[in-house]
Amino acid sequence: MNDEIQTILSNYHSDRTRLMDMLWDVQLQQGYISDEAVSSLAKDLKISNDDVRETLTFYHFFHDKPFGKHKVYLCDTTIAKMSGYDEVRDALSNEIGTAFNSVDETSTFGLGDANCIGLSDQEPAMMVDNVVFTKLTPNKVKDIISDLKSGKTAENIANPKNINSKELAYVENMVDANIKTESQVLFKANRDYKSILQTCLDKHIPEEVIEEITLANLRGRGGAGFPTGMKWKFGREAEGAEKYIICNADEGEPGTFKDRVLLSHSPKDVLLGMIAAAYAVGSRHGIIYLRAEYWYLKDFLQQQIQDFRDEGLLGKNILGSKLEFDIRIQMGAGAYVCGDETALIESCEGKRGTPRVKPPYPINQGYLGMPTSVNNVETLAAASYIIEKGGDWYEEMGTDDSTGTRLLSVSGDCENPGIYEIEWGTTLNEVLEMIGAKDAKAVQISGPAGDTLSVKLDGEREFCYSDLSCNGSLMVFNQSRDLLNVVRDFEKFFVEESCGICVPCRAGGVDLLHKMERFIDGRGCQQDIEEITTWSKLLKGTSRCGLGTAAPNPILATLEKFPEIYQEKLVEQKGPLLPSFDMDDALSAHELAYKKLTQEEA
């Protein structure tokens, strides 16, 4: 066992920053990460066992105790619940013979929940040993589990033709791309990457690349909308022995899956965008932080990187120039908070994904303390077109403050869920028409962290940074959906994904969730509405990172747009006690304790 770990350590040159990769390798080889493995890693890396455990216990998909030979995670998002999730959940539990969040008696299966795994267009979906299965039905589940019991691997079941995992066919066999629109900017076929880059390097000095991106007015597609040209300019000006370009492919916001499709169907656009960023900023090292939920893209992406190396687009003296740049893939391990750029950097360094205190900002002090430009997958893909066709060309599309196009990941109650490329400035009603959402009541944009729109009130609003600033997630809810349950699911998500470092998010999030449960149970009164509003403001104001500040958004937005869903559930307060106070329940605790004590004495 120790030999295996020594090999793993030497594969990563005993580099502490690669702890995430080492933990993955240990778990893939040994099933879980034992105390013995922790000690071996710690000893060699010259850190304490607890340092290793700090990282290990932070991530959802790492296990420090056995979690079955096959690790099964069913995605439990609100979208899954609208698509036959309950039946699939029961079937899984029955077929495996164990409850969720436990291991079956034979230690064959570990069964758990997962938050959004980036497949909202084909739910219910699950991961089994890093392989995904989509559009599940109870029968499909039955077959999969029985195959696993008979000794097949998840890989065999999902890929019976044994397609090479480096090929696109492998990815397409596992998940549908669901690209629903003709290309406007992104997803252009047959691009000549070599000549695009050659022209760019010949024609432009780095400052001019930054100028083109600035002229294009490209803004970060991860959601915050920070001007990309400005970020690269700061990166160029920042001082550091090394500089880093990180592609944020930790697409964790529930409901988005556009990066999944960009990485599978236009991976070289993204790589070219990274090379452009490296040239502009002056960086030699790139990292793609790929969420573990997209494990099926890993070998494929690695091959794309290798293609670029073989063609001279990555490595030393790129296309005969002085430019040197290479890219590695960093796998995540299940933590939504790592979408925050500083948490992501911590994770790349092999640590817990805790957001850092800002300032300093990553563009000055990021990965290993060096200037780091963290850019979203879609931002980088768009940048690859801007360096080809110019900032002027890009700037003409969209609106004054939002240029170009935006990918929407559409899911929920509509006829055609999938990927849509829209020009900024498109209205909500136009999008609903496009996707075939006939009976829509509410639309959640930018995931739980975003905004809840009322189709009636917001239909004519435009997608743009000054109005509907959308990070790409768009979930549709029709008239029959109970929005209180949706909000409750969103709050549960924030509680589960809070890193726990700051008080308002860690402790306050739980109180918001409890309040939502109180409304749903019909025990809420006017005072609860007032409290949930002020507590929401507390989280928004005082939390350390975007997770905590966004956590109350679903509540505040629905209180504003759909106050009736709360009002309908409210009860009158009679007498001095709140309706949520259950006298019998409160007194039963004393009785139970009394019984227990007297039994113990006897």
Added chain:
Amino acid sequence: MSIKVTIDGKEVSARDGDNIIDVAAENGVYIPSLCYVKGKPCLGTCRTCSVKVNGNVMAACTIPVAEGMEIEVNEPEVTDMRKALVELLFSEGNHNCPSCEKSGRCELQATGYEVDMMVSRFPYRFTPRVVDHSSKTIFLQRDRCIFCQRCVDMIRDEKTGEKIFSIKGRGTHARIEIDTDLANEMSPQQVREASDLCPVGCIIDSTQGYDDPIGKRKFEVKTIRDRALERTHR
């Protein structure tokens, strides 16, 4: 370099780059905090130092002052936010002040008095927490832990530099762990240092009990506010 900022409308001068807590204290304005320790790197975990900076709520320990910055400390909305955060800590953990060895020396308790807290507005959660008595030198009373991370970041084994305290799990499942072997090697001075550094009664020096009589305890002799101001007052 000296710059000018305003605190609650009053213009004061400050050294560029100092954080807001220190600048405020130097000018006689107390901002509560449960994780910040002057002279140590900022942790930014407890958020009880939240103030308004140019109208936005920010944690004072994390923000270096800049020319012309308008800082509001005793503004009603943010004052209530600080109070709410202290209350949130009381309802999240299990804090039985009268029976706690740290009572009178506890920063959370003292801060509760400073923010005029009477009772927590949040429902008490009575979360079961496991107490760790495996070390000879330190009792880890997790009921009282507020996850400030002072111990994780600031206490190291004197020989190896390794962490003695660490954090396990995430979110509501996070808990502080102690390396029993390393803890047993701690000198009495270091144990006392760790216990004093803990803002609550989580890290308890196993040799220390209810040593000072009521009325003569640390924060009764001098309040946490006076101590904070005195530490930095020019």
